[in-house]
Amino acid sequence: MTDTHSLNSWPQPYRLPDAEPYWSALSENRLTFQHCNECAQAVWPAHSFCTHCGSRSLDWRQSSGRGSVWSYSTIMRGPTPVWAAIVPYTVGFIQMDEGYFLFSQIDADPDAIAIGQRVEVRFVQRGEQKLPLFVPCDR
Ligand SMILES: [Zn+2]
Incomplete structure (x- = not known):
């Protein structure tokens, strides 16, 4: 990556x-x-x-920063050069434990992601803005 x-x-x-x-x-x-x-x-x-x-x-x-994958899609062709540089990457809706849905990147092997997979937040600097990004967890 x-x-x-x-x-x-x-x-x-x-x-x-x-x-x-x-x-x-x-x-x-x-x-x-x-x-x-x-x-x-x-x-x-x-x-x-x-x-x-x-x-x-x-x-x-x-937020607790934890939730479950509600839907996801793995992108194989980035729409701009900066996204093309990191393909494949996965984005999706996370159903947060507090009951709301957050659209975010999921940083994991695409074959290891599944609906219902428990995930937790990490933070990544993207240009001038820090953004949430989710990784699989067991909690
Ligand atoms: Zn109200």
């Missing part, structure tokens, strides 16, 4: 204002999500109101 830290042209995420606490926490190796104080549901992606009950009483909580 290519040393991704040496690639300095990673496309950067579009940072919506509602999600700024999420991006800031990532820079400190913390994975966070919104939580509704009215209905106690996780709210993700970040919003200015709860997508379950409409309340505007939201706060940010730290």
